Amino acid sequence: MLKGDGRLGHDLDPQDRAPKDACGVFGVWAPGEDVSKLTYYGLYALQHRGQESAGIAVSEGSRILVYKDMGLVAQVFDESILGTLRGHLAIGHCRYSTTGSSVWENAQPTLSSTDGGGLALAHNGNLINTAHLAERLAPGSIRATTDTEVLTALLAQDSSRPVEDVAAELLPEVKGAYSLVWMNETTLFAARDPQGIRPLVLGRLERGWVVASETAALDIVGASFIREIEPGELLTIDERGVRSRRFAPAEPKGCLFEYVYLARPDTTIAGRGVQSTRVEVGRVLAREHPVDADLVIPTPESGTPAAIGYAEQSGIPYGQGLVKNSYVGRTFIQPSQTIRQLGIRLKLNPLREVIEGKRLVVVDDSIVRGNTQRAIVKMLREAGATEVHVRISSPPVAWPCFYGIDFATRAELIAGSLSVEQIRSSLGADSLGYISLEGLTRATTLPADRLCRACFTGEYPIPIEDDRVGKFVLEAQR
């Protein structure tokens, strides 16, 4: 396993505004192709799903090589590193930590070496019985503190049997959200939890196969979309093609938040484009929460499609009132106290000439703690807005996610304890409107019983039976 120079980027956003994504996974089996570069570009397309660390595992048939480090995909890899990663199959991962700290040891792909060979694994999602599963391992047998490391060790534990047989027996025991890609020296594997909480898709290259978290990653490497990997399905991909087996009945409960915020707008989920869903959400929001105003502006970028829909439906002109610095998210330079105090301005700056003297509708995707929206309202007023009406394209997030999104604890979620009117007052907005849960669900065109909506309702589709859950569950036991 190769390690980079250990550089660690610092998140410059002191407001900690966004729900943190869960990770992106990518796998390719394609003899004759430059699989490490394909994986690099696949991860590049999935960068929005995890920005703490990135890694690629590759094999030429006899040995798995893993390179991973802290930072963005483009910070971790360069031409010379990719040049050393040669083979016919590869997997890759970009991480946001939802179990275990954000440290190099917890970066992925994870690697387990046994007498029978190696096994490298990349995971999107979060398990809810990690502590229970870890009890099956000999004490001290894993170094990292992630659910993924536990899974890797369990999959590699019995090298006397084909790994797909081990997986088919193990996965029904694994509870929570998992979209997995893993490999041994010769074969690529993929599996998705029976609820299919996180997305996972299969694509076709001229000379091989690709598995990725989102369809956008297929587009970027020139793969054609074949189908979504079914909830409860296990795929084996090698020179004999793609073989499918079911390890559990499908009980689909896809994450509703993927539509609101997590997935790229150019991704397709269940046959519907994310961008068009978000625009429709904006139209519904305008019908549910109309207001007399002069201009609709988004909180860029994630509020943009819903703001377009709101403007279309309401007839109020759409404009760009906030400019986002897309590059400020991560830097190697630790901000000084003076810079930190600038807060939101590091990321967003108002366009005074657009907003001065206007009654504004500001559309955002969600409110987690409320710090960002409070800062935006203040900033817009200081820049001359006469009224600020906040519209949110998701219902109030009042419950934590145990399936791979790190929002906050219930106590930290502003909607966990305050009413909509109290939140409005806390933000300093003239009015506040959230889309209804029914309105958001209808916009996805999926029936409510096929979606996880737990962060809005508190009804968890996979029961949280073990109280040993949480990001630091394995660290707490040390």
Ligand code: SF4
């Ligand atoms: S709790 Fe919310 S964010 Fe988590 S999987 Fe369910 S819908 Fe998605």
